[in-house]
Amino acid sequence: MNEYVAVLSRRSARWSKLLKRKEQVEKNTKVKRFVRKGVPKDHRARIWMASSGAQEQLEKNPGYYHSLLAAEHEAKLEETIRTDMHRTFPDNVQFRNTTEPCLQKALFNVLLAYGHHNQAVGYCQGMNFIAGYLIIVTKDEEKSFWLMDALLGRILPDYYCPDMLGLKTDQEVLAELLQEKAPAVSGGLGQYPGIWTLVLSRWFICLYIDVLPVETVLRIWDCLFYEGSKILFRVALTLILHHQAEILAARSLPEVCECFKAITRTQFTMDCHTFMQKIFTEPGRLSMATITNLRKTCQEHILSEESKLKL
Incomplete structure (x- = not known):
């Protein structure tokens, strides 16, 4: 672990130097090499958002995520998502009801918004863990939603449709x-x-x-x-x-x-x-x-x- 911490420290310094010079995260051989060697946690959300196209979608659709949450919700979708809340990372303190803030509320919101956004998929088991991971990394509901959209809509098409x-x-x-x-x-x-x-x-x-x-x-x-x-x-x-x-x-x-x-x-x-x-x-x-x-x-x-x- 000590050796890996040293690796992380070196990688973080190199990433900071790379990103300081560029406003946009480009797709090129150098960045690909950097990604394969690991993205430091401080930069991970930014790199995921940029490389997946999620950042572009967020900027093209201002307010869209919050409009989904404000809309009328399908009762069956809500019930299905709530059923899986306590099953999502039960050993992670951030998802326990006794923790403040508890990430269960953010998790529920992201899954509910995505269920309305992509009605062909709605919600199925497995999506709760993916959304939970995204929330832990980004600390942001809206970014997690658009990363879900990138994963389920473009990177892994038809993984989560009813017929899978x-x-x-x-x-x-x-x-x-x-x-x-x-x-x-x-x-x-x-x-x-x-x-x-x-x-x-x-x-x-x-x-x-x-x-x-x-x-x-x-x-x-x-x-x-x-x-x-x-x-x-x-x-x-x-x-x-x-x-x-x-x-x-x-x-x-x-x-x-x-x-x-x-x-x-x-x-x-x-x-x-x-x-x-x-x-x-x-x-x-x-x-x-x-x-x-x-x-x-x-x-x-x-x-x-x-x-x-x-x-």
Whole structure:
């Protein structure tokens, strides 16, 4: 930890120097390199807002967030969101009713506003953890709302729709990538129908919250907002590639599931600086164009299979 604190201190000084010279956060090779090495917490909200396009949307739509809160609310949406309030980070003191200020009110507002903003999605489980993380980082409801819009509307389309087509598609995309990059694991787990949904849905739907250590998740999100959803695949591939031996040693479905839980809580994932370096080397080349093409193929396959089931 002492070594990592020293790394953070050096990174913070370099970020401060970079941002002092520029009003706008540009997208270029230097900033990308800086993001991959970690965004200091003092600058994280600004970088996420700028790199995701959320800041641009906030400025284009002044007062929009507060108009959503002022509008008449759907009773069912309110009730559904309230049900999940006490389940959101129960171990985090900032979300306890006894804390002042309690972040539950801000969390409720962001989720309610987003439910009205994107009525095709409304609210579903998993969104509360994402909104909670955003509020912790930004300390601002409106910024958290627009970051939610960037994530759910542009970076992760169709993850949270009722049919979760985007999530199903990306699980198949990862399975396809593993056939190429880890054929032994892909073949070994092929004997368990639906295995990828079983072990990976939580990784993707919660964007690794409560799956990986907190600091590691924040570092992943730095890159997610800057580089897009291919980062989710890089993380998953690295976890699996790095632990192929343990996964292949599992002899039953319960053992496989337990192994996938265990590989997320190791020294490898705790050392977030080394882990983040590995996600850009271990999986090898992985372009957004490759992901886009695989998504198209996998989505066509899913829709075809679902269509057959309806006949």
